[in-house]
Amino acid sequence: MKGREVFDRIPEEVCRELETIVGSENITTDPNICMSNYGFGFGHEVYYLHGVTQAPGAIVMPQTTEEVAQIVRVCNRYGIPFHPYSSHCTSPSDPALVQNAVSLDLKRMTEWEIDQKNMYAIVESGVISAQMAAEANKRDLYYIVSGGGGLTGVLSNHLSCGWGHFNYRATPFSNRRINGLEWVSPEGEIYRMGSLANGDDDWYWGDGFGPDLIGFLKGLSGWWGGMGITTKMSVRLYPFQPDQFTPQGIGGRTTVALPPRVKYYNVTFPTKNALLKAIDEIGKTDIAHIVNIVPAFWRSMAKCAGIHDFRNEFFDGWDNVTEEEVANTHIGRFLLVGRTSLEQLEYEERVLMDIVAECDGTARKTPQRDEATFRYANTADMWMMTGCFGATEAGMESARCTKLQNEVFTDILYNYEHKHDFLDQKGEFPWYLMWDRGRQRYTENHVQPDARDMDPADPGGDKELMGRTLPWIVSTGPVMNLKTGCRGLFEGTVSPITGQGMAYHHYDEWLHRFKTEFDPKGLSGDFWPFANEKIVEGAPGVLTEEYREAMANAEKGPWLGNPE
Amino acid sequence: MTVETMTLQGQLAKIVGKNNVMDSPEVIASYGRDHSIERPRAFTCVVRPGTAAETQKIIQLANELKFAVIPQSSGIHFNGNAIPKEGGVVLDLSGMNRITEIIEQSMAAHVQVGVTWEQLQMALEAKGLRCIIPLLPHASRSAIMDCLERERPVIQNYEASGPLRSLQIIWGNGELFVSGSASTGTFRQEGNLADGVYASGPGPMSYDSFFYGAQGTIGTVIWGVLSLEEIPTLSKAFFIPSNKLEHIIEPLYTILRRGVANECLVINNTSLATIFTEHWPEQFAKVKAALPPWIVIFISSALKRRPEEKIAYQEKFVRELASMKGLELLTTLPGLPAVERKLPEMLRKPWPKDKIYWKHAYKGGCQDIEFMTTLDRVEKFMPTVAEVAASHYYPVDDIGCYIQPVEDGHACQLQFSFYYDPTDTAETERIRHLYADAAAALLNQGAYFTEPYHMVAGMVYRKQGEYTALLRRFKKHFDPSGIMSPGNLCF
């Protein structure tokens, strides 16, 4: 066993069995190691700082699906909770909610293979998105690095979020981008889904024999470790163009230079409506690979050179940006790809410029390099501004719905009496991306408080701020979603499922049924995906009256879901 | 008469009205058979609800009384899955055929399950839109059901294979549900601007995924949101003929990869001739003889903006490719006058209702066997099917074959068609045996049957015991009484 052997948390006989499975170098009960193993990811401010997540009692590092299944069976035999993680990076990466669980660190599972012709990659849990993106690019393919960034696990990201800038032409429903997988059920059975169930070499297609079971493991979000462990997966890659990106630059401003058949355009429009109209018009064409609006404060972040600390540099810049400037700056960012040929790129550029002209836009001089899209995505700078990345809601739906969501959020934030608790966004329109070739839009609404203020253990933190911010973060998103219809993504991570299920046909009951079916002892990922219920238990005030009322009213209807 | 003494028909009539419960022998005979080799079956009655509420009550009653419920959403079925296998009640949903809304800005249509391709296509055409449609489907087929039965669209680029988004569902346990972004409780209330264009969720599961390929065993769909496409302003059809399939697979990968094809399919002369023969039977042989054994058909399309320029760069690419690979690139086909003008239009619509369905035009019946594979594996299945056909004295030359690439060539559906005379009992029986043997041989070779119909279901589920056991664990929650289409899949 690695490190100090301690058996006051998990019985020695369990540890010895686990050691037999993974080898002595790949298991530890050392508190120095275990206690350093949690508190990562987006949930840091909510779960870790508030004591919701717990240190594991043991960490094991399996290397094969069979080892994972054996570990799970041992845990079942002894009634010990377990939870997996792979990249240990974004989202609630270490979701142990009870003491003395077994953490399965899947980083040793790093097998990978790419079928270039049929455009898919087979990966195990330890492979990250940046690696996959790089390998795909070598093969005239691209991989969708999600908003969580290139550091996220390929496999885990497909089961949790699985969307990013590149979802303009590849479905954002990441379960539909999964061709096959190996799943260790919460009781330790190994199942194969997708075409992999048909044979060992059949990793190419995700439909089931009849019903598609991959959809069980991924909906709008995922089970966050609460439904067993997926160890191996085949994911789709997408046709791109044959030339490589060239990395360049140093330090905080590294970028990739775009190859000749890939080109970015930053275009300024006179009004927001003109920008949105241009985006709508692009959606009616068949051009473009990325279409988005980058919020102003993210643009300010990108300008920080890093000679001094980023945070001061950011605020030195952002503090001098006026609301008027923000209100009058409307920049769209568009990526064109000459997938067929350079002639295609030229054609698409002409079409884009036609639209720009019609909408009174002006194409700005655009550096043909990119810092984030192809590798880093959000993670490049998201914690930089205040130390806390607090997404209130993210969602996707139609153009009109998403626009409304953004307007509602902007308005709520602008008129919030305690808005100075957060980074002043100056009335800025939140993230806005176009997906599914114009059929959907995606948005993320962020608030960023000071990380110190969110920390109950920080004697210098502002307890009152934390006291009112948590309810704001947890309750505002779901209420907005019901007002606008925009489908939120943070059930289970930011907001509790159980409290919202009633507004969505009581889907939480289905989750409970299947959780009971497949994890009768409740050992897989402890309470996930019901982790937020733990927060609510400890702090019932986080669910505001407005929230409760909105849910209850939604349940009553009338709604299209009600039988006529 | 008390409820207890009322007949089942009586109880159903209380829900839907007595005119919507039918059990005459003619009705039973009609609903108890379809165009497949599945044997006709008898059952209790047909019930036709008009609303989701009525449908829900029927299913709830079924749970109480334990009778089987077999949903049908149109009168046209080709695979036997809508025939009651264990008696019960056919739930005819064809009357729920309202196109609730066409939302142009979201390129989506909100339709009930009984809406047919023909109905939908006509409504869309008026707005310059089109369905994402399989190859010449029967006009009276339900659009939603064809999506759920994974009829692969001819538009093969982008993510077109998944045009269905939010669904309203009644599970086999009688609970109402909405999947996807329309699940919001305030959907269609004032202020809620959602269009239901997002398929997954709510929460950690994609509930819609259980309905794909389910053959009515999980529940029933009431309405769905379908993603649409615009009708192109300009299209140009290209044809690559070949004597050998192996010569066109590699170039096809390139064509798909480089994104120059909107609609794209590979078809053999038999199947193509069944589509283009106007005068049966005399013209068929001549049409077929004029065609090459294999044809890649793809359509380059452009929308409103600079359409000629788009077609130009795509054509330039394919011409260069053809030249490099030594392929013949045609813009028409010998023996099919003006096919290049007709085909793009045809591929965007269902088969005309006033003509015998193309699959039945040759001999009256057609049994397809289809499965998923990858383009580079397609060839290995050809000799297998030929051998099995020959062993059943089926003329190899009569076998139809159609390869539908999916999503830029990620995979493909391979379909073999066996034409036969359904009025000839002996021939039908021979086709039944041929089908079984072909399915078994193909399964052994790695064919991936995502829609296991007929006896294929038994073969697949016996072979994949673990998967079968897992499916059953889900089924017992969605349909605890086992009332939904028993006898289909592994249930």
Next chain:
Amino acid sequence: MAVEEKQFSLGLNLDDYWYEARHCDGQNHCRWIDLNYVTGFDFAWRCPPWQKEGFTVYGAAGKCHLVDHLLKGQLDYTDPALRDIVYECMLCGGCDAGCKRNMDYEIQLMLESLRARLVGKGNGPMPQHVPITNNIENNRNYYGLDQRHRQDWVPQDVKVTAGADTLFFAGCRASFVDNEIAVATARILNAANADFMMMNDEPCCGHFVFITGQVEKARKIAEDNLKAIRETGARTVVFSCAEGYKAVKVDYPKLLGLSTADLGFEVKHITELVSEWVSEGKLKLVNPINMKLTYHDPCNLGRLAEPWIPWEGTRSTNFSRLTPPREMRRGIYGIYEPPRDILKTIPGIELVEMVRHHESAWPSGHDGGVKEAFPDLASWTATERLREAASIGAEAIVSCCPGCKEIFTENSKDGMKVYDITELIATAIGK
């Protein structure tokens, strides 16, 4: 708003890094190289102990959480298991550079302070470090050899000029073990007509003592050595050893509360001078060396070599901004180009770049006391680097540090040649 924190300074007090420890949210930029430079599945890691051992505590993100728990009293500084974890790290600065790509956390300083804290609590350094420390204290060199023979390496024909403006500080390794480096450097200086002197009793720079967390001893060495250097009157101190270079340029000021600019002399690596001389025409690299080689960035010359800038201040109530703003040392302005420029000038050399280079360079495995206390990790790290060199078709790997050269030489199999850049320069100028 948070209340203003009390003043703190950038130094080696672990308590001052509570913000880093508490607010690391585990993004893992400390684990992977700059993602824009990732070329595929291989060679994407930046942290050897984390990659080899696997458990998160071996990486900086895990260490942040470790420190958080230590500062809260939830873990025991005197736990021997803790010591092993803390010292199984090269302090290569890779994690610091990775994190600082996007954030302002002082990870390297936190890790240095962690070692200092353990030593302060009597739980460090590693037992294997003790005899070497004794050597340095008692014999003034790493090896415990007779210091009177320290300059036996100086060839007869090398001109050493007492009182010159430039002091050549050869270092323990080049003086006692790998004389070629010292000899080559001396010849290069002569060839450029750059008069240089040497100290009569050149001491150990003390890098080993500092890097193993023995801060008080290191501070004493720094004080004494700085005094001795100043007494020579040198205006420039030149090193061919990256460790010595960094020790004097960065760690002495850090230990003594100065800035690099306050030292009173310039600290240069020989490659900085040679690069200038070549571009000025003072040195001509004319003899061809026909070889395809790759350059390994030593941590102590690259990302850890930026001048030390003291800072004292607080975190304000305004989103915890540092007040005053802190000029950051992100590792991007280390000495990266001069060695490359030199190699590109030598005729016959084909210089190819490994995947992990500049501030994302993989360490050699030599430093941090790891070679002494965790030889398997050190050897594995070096082997990985050699594998990376081989993967791009290099015949040889070149570095600017005797320590790197030593460990690469020990682990080189399959014919990969290992050089110090001074040897190649000396060959190219015909010395």
